[in-house]
Amino acid sequence: MTKLQLKQEFYNQLSLGKIALKQKSYSEAFYHFENAHILGQKHLYRHTISHLWMLLYGVETRSVKEIIGQILRTIASIFFTLVWIPVGNTGGANVSAIKPMPIRNELKKYFD
Numbered sequence: 001m002t003k004l005q006l007k008q009e010f011y012n013q014l015s016l017g018k019i020a021l022k023q024k025s026y027s028e029a030f031y032h033f034e035n036a037h038i039l040g041q042k043h044l045y046r047h048t049i050s051h052l053w054m055l056l057y058g059v060e061t062r063s064v065k066e067i068i069g070q071i072l073r074t075i076a077s078i079f080f081t082l083v084w085i086p087v088g089n090t091g092g093a094n095v096s097a098i099k100p101m102p103i104r105n106e107l108k109k110y111f112d
Contacts, residue, residue: 006110010039010046017053026061030092033057037091038107047077050091058093069093 017032033054040046051074058066070093088101095101103111 001110001112006039007043007046009107009110010036010043010050013039014050014053017057021053021057021060026057030054030057034090034092035104035107038088038103039110041077041081041085041087041089041091044078044081047081047085048074051077054091054093063093066093069097073097 013032013036017029017036020026020029020032033050036053037047037050040050051070055067055070055074057063058070073091073093076097086096086098086100088103089095089097089099090101
């Protein structure tokens with residue numbers, strides 16, 4: 001896969017997450033935001049945007065844990081994306097911010 005295809009799929013996942021969030025399909029929205037995070041985490045702007053959408057998810061669902069976690073992760077993404085990222089990490093406050101994770105099967109083709 002090319003960098004362009006990875007970028008396109010990032011924005012596709014983000015769009016699917018936004019649609020699901022608007023429809024109040026919260027678990028679906030979060031899943032797509034996680035996918036966007038995985039796809040965008042090596043790119044400063046896309047990494048930060050994925051955390052901002054997770055923050056909006058936290059606000060929408062009134063999850064204090066997610067709100068605080070995403071504020072911290074958004075700030076960290078600005079400072080650390082170009083230095084180090086935990087590959088495959090899904091980016092939510094429900095997982096360690098520094099734990100590398102296996103890339104989801106449906107996203108592996110973007111990393112070959």
